[in-house]
């Protein structure tokens with residue numbers, strides 16, 4: 489099998505910042521923050537070769553670091569001067585409102601079901617705008633809503649970068665659908681934990697949508713020695 493995705497990023501364990509509710513953000517001067525800047529620059533370079541305005545951040549299974557990666561990538565790009573939208577598409581396990589300490593408001597669920605306008609639901613934090621999951625009663629109905637592609641198109645037209653915090657690729661069919669609606673999908677892989685076969689299966693599932701792999705929670709000591717920088721986690 490040919491594997492289209494290269495390792496685009498390596499994220500060491502983030503030492504939580506002590507400010508506000510931003511508990512999983514990398515402090516700006518940390519090695520982790522630098523790795524998110526590297527990832528953002530590699531994505532920008534890719535954008536010279538293929539459309540990369542809407543990026544779905546997915547993983548094989550839960551807990552590998554999709555939300556952490558999506559949030560840090562979105563913030564890094566906003567700090568770099570881009571207008572960024574971060575969209576919480578993993579409506580079964582929302583976490584962004586809590587992580588960012590946002591007051592409850594309409595979110596993707598209400599917008600996708602036609603009960604709120606996108607402009608009302610977006611929460612603006614400087615150059616970063618966040619669309620949280622909202623009040624989700626039926627996750628599948630939200631993610632299969634015929635309005636959803638239109639919502640993504642509206643975001644595509646209004647922002648320089650749209651980051652989708654997507655469901656796990658192997659668990660739900662709607663993850664694949666979202667990855668296809670995006671310009672590309674990043675597969676987050678929990679370093680030294682996700683089995684190779686599972687990564688291979690997730691890449692197969694994503695097919696041409698997969699643009700790269702982010703190795704997450706890499707041991708910081710190993711990172712310094714560069715062991716992972718050219719690692720292909722799918723190699724036999």
Ligand SMILES: Nc1ncnc2c1ncn2[C@@H]1O[C@H](COP(=O)(O)OP(=O)(O)O)[C@@H](O)[C@H]1O
Pocket residue numbers: 499500501502503512547549550551552553554555556557583704705
């Ligand atoms: N690079 C990282 N450094 C430290 N903790 C992390 C990192 N990535 C994820 N985590 C933690 O692991 C847990 C799962 O991460 P999360 O991003 O919520 O995964 P997912 O969205 O894929 O389910 C969370 O408690 C998160 O804070």
Ligand SMILES: [Mg+2]
Pocket residue numbers: 554555556578581583653
């Ligand atoms: Mg998540």
